[in-house]
Amino acid sequence: MEPDPISNIDAMYREELLEYYNHPANRGIIEDAQIKFSDQNPLCGDTVELFVKLDIEEQKIKQAKFQGNGCVISMASAAIISEYAEGKSIDELKTMTREDMLGLLGLHLTPARVKCAMLALTALKKGIVEYESKK
Amino acid sequence: MRKHFAIFKHRKGLHYLDNAATTQKPKVVIEAITGYLSKDNANTHRGIYALSENATIKVAEARKIIAGFINAMPEELIFVRNTTEGMNQLTNSLGKDITDTGGNHGNIVVTEIEHHSNFVPWQQLAKSKGMEFRVVRFDAEKNILNPIVDLVDQDTRIVSFTAMSNVTGAILDVKGIAKQIRAKNPNTIIIIDCAQAIAHVKIDVKDLDIDFLSFSMHKLYGPLIGVVYGKRYLLEKMNPFFYGGNMIHKVTIEESTWADLPEKFEAGTINGPAIVASAVAMNYLHEIGFENSRTVEDKLTKYALKKLKAIPGVKIIGHEKTKDPNHQIIGYGPIISFVVDGIHPHDLAAICDKDEVCIRAGHHCCQPFMDKLGIAATARASIAFYNKKSDIDALITAINDAINIIKPESLASKGERR
Numbered sequence: 001m002e003p004d005p006i007s008n009i010d011a012m013y014r015e016e017l018l019e020y021y022n023h024p025a026n027r028g029i030i031e032d033a034q035i036k037f038s039d040q041n042p043l044c045g046d047t048v049e050l051f052v053k054l055d056i057e058e059q060k061i062k063q064a065k066f067q068g069n070g071c072v073i074s075m076a077s078a079a080i081i082s083e084y085a086e087g088k089s090i091d092e093l094k095t096m097t098r099e100d101m102l103g104l105l106g107l108h109l110t111p112a113r114v115k116c117a118m119l120a121l122t123a124l125k126k127g128i129v130e131y132e133s134k135k
Numbered sequence: 136m137r138k139h140f141a142i143f144k145h146r147k148g149l150h151y152l153d154n155a156a157t158t159q160k161p162k163v164v165i166e167a168i169t170g171y172l173s174k175d176n177a178n179t180h181r182g183i184y185a186l187s188e189n190a191t192i193k194v195a196e197a198r199k200i201i202a203g204f205i206n207a208m209p210e211e212l213i214f215v216r217n218t219t220e221g222m223n224q225l226t227n228s229l230g231k232d233i234t235d236t237g238g239n240h241g242n243i244v245v246t247e248i249e250h251h252s253n254f255v256p257w258q259q260l261a262k263s264k265g266m267e268f269r270v271v272r273f274d275a276e277k278n279i280l281n282p283i284v285d286l287v288d289q290d291t292r293i294v295s296f297t298a299m300s301n302v303t304g305a306i307l308d309v310k311g312i313a314k315q316i317r318a319k320n321p322n323t324i325i326i327i328d329c330a331q332a333i334a335h336v337k338i339d340v341k342d343l344d345i346d347f348l349s350f351s352m353h354k355l356y357g358p359l360i361g362v363v364y365g366k367r368y369l370l371e372k373m374n375p376f377f378y379g380g381n382m383i384h385k386v387t388i389e390e391s392t393w394a395d396l397p398e399k400f401e402a403g404t405i406n407g408p409a410i411v412a413s414a415v416a417m418n419y420l421h422e423i424g425f426e427n428s429r430t431v432e433d434k435l436t437k438y439a440l441k442k443l444k445a446i447p448g449v450k451i452i453g454h455e456k457t458k459d460p461n462h463q464i465i466g467y468g469p470i471i472s473f474v475v476d477g478i479h480p481h482d483l484a485a486i487c488d489k490d491e492v493c494i495r496a497g498h499h500c501c502q503p504f505m506d507k508l509g510i511a512a513t514a515r516a517s518i519a520f521y522n523k524k525s526d527i528d529a530l531i532t533a534i535n536d537a538i539n540i541i542k543p544e545s546l547a548s549k550g551e552r553r
Contacts, residue, residue: 009485009486009488009489012485013482013486013540013541018540018541018542021541022541022542022543022544023544043497044480044481044496044497044498044511044512045497045498045502045505045511045512046479046481046511046512047511069511070479070481070511071479071480071481071482071485072479072482072541073481073482074479075479113481113485116481
């Protein structure tokens with residue numbers, strides 16, 4: 001059974017996610033990033049910009065950073081995905097699903113908040129598409 | 136008064152503070168809908184039989200009551216889906232009459248604080264017609280609006296502005312502004328977005344001397360149905376909103392002519408039960424007393440403002456006591472937008488929900504206004520006469536909870552971390 005979204009509040013605002021929100025390790029910009037993409041959630045105006053530096057030979061992510069403005073879910077997701085991306089291959093990230101992202105967050109979310117959780121991953125995937133189309 | 140609303144019986148712990156989005160419905164309104172559907176249901180204007188004639192009469196009587204609420208004539212009232220549809224239909228219909236007068240299509244004036252539904256239609260019309268789209272600016276430092284009339288000139292075709300901001304609750308001096316616009320350009324069409332004002336400001340279309348307005352009954356304790364008012368002589372020369380049944384006078388293969396007002400604008404079967412229940416909602420508010428309702432709302436708004444201001448890190452948008460030197464904003468209704476330092480409005484609303492405190496969080500469909508304020512979103516509490524002090528207290532508790540849960544750095548650094 002899906003957990004009741006209201007009782008889910010405690011999971012949503014647990015220490016681990018708040019730590020990502022208040023002290024995001026990967027917040028910042030990468031000047032010489034090959035992938036740079038900003039996106040926003042039209043529902044709430046949350047914004048996120050992702051920077052990815054690639055190991056071109058290996059087609060792997062060397063470093064990922066983000067900056068943006070938003071709720072705990074969207075900002076923690078951005079911090080988590082930028083951390084998770086490091087060392088992963090482009091192909092691995094391209095095929096990540098909504099379930100994968102929610103799995104990383106450890107949350108069941110209502111449809112409105114899923115959009116917050118997906119903001120950074122969507123931006124990352126759009127950024128990869130843009131990068132590959134330019135190659 | 137709370138006992139008039141069934142929802143508070145079914146949800147005893149509910150603290151409903153999202154009245155600017157939609158109000159709760161009194162039992163009499165719900166009963167009017169079920170009553171119509173169970174006893175009076177028939178298609179209006181169509182049948183020769185008594186049941187249909189009775190439904191037609193009921194709808195006509197309701198139209199009279201709704202028109203009376205804003206001091207309009209019944210034939211000046213058009214039922215639409217909601218305020219948004221009303222604004223779009225006005226844009227489309229008036230747009231058809233905007234023609235080239237010697238290479239000058241003129242301009243349209245709106246304000247920066249408009250809801251998207253009174254902003255985007257005009258922006259798009261201006262684009263499609265090659266007109267100038269003029270936006271009256273808001274001063275975010277002083278929380279004042281530049282004078283609307285300053286952007287009006289001889290080429291202004293339409294001015295459309297809100298009577299009350301859905302973000303800050305700011306109430307505009309519609310009458311004064313309309314008078315200034317008329318003095319500068321008597322040919323300008325003046326349109327008012329009354330979506331928020333209808334529940335909190337007495338609207339008298341004759342006294343305000345405006346050309347069109349739109350509002351929706353669901354923000355006035357009624358069902359989801361929209362109303363467009365238009366001055367009779369303007370409606371008579373305007374294009375219909377839709378074509379179809381009920382709105383024609385005669386149709387031949389070559390040509391069609393239109394029915395009289397208001398049928399000309401109401402193609403297809405109209406929403407009988409919603410119209411009848413809307414009149415009941417207005418009668419209900421009349422019994423409660425519009426002034427009484429305002430007094431309760433004002434009192435609760437003052438109480439909420441005082442409590443909110445006492446929380447460290449809370450910033451309220453608007454609600455200044457200082458007078459607007461431009462005389463555009465003449466007061467504030469029971470809508471309070473605020474931000475809490477370091478806490479995103481979405482998180483605040485989610486934590487409020489834990490205690491069944493319903494508030495709105497987001498840009499409130501006012502992105503240009505948000506851009507001017509320099510924020511992405513606000514939290515918004517909006518009050519109705521059935522709210523109680525305990526609803527406000529629950530909100531305050533929830534905000535403090537949110538601060539304790541999220542412990543934003545910005546508050547901690549000020550030594551206000553709890």
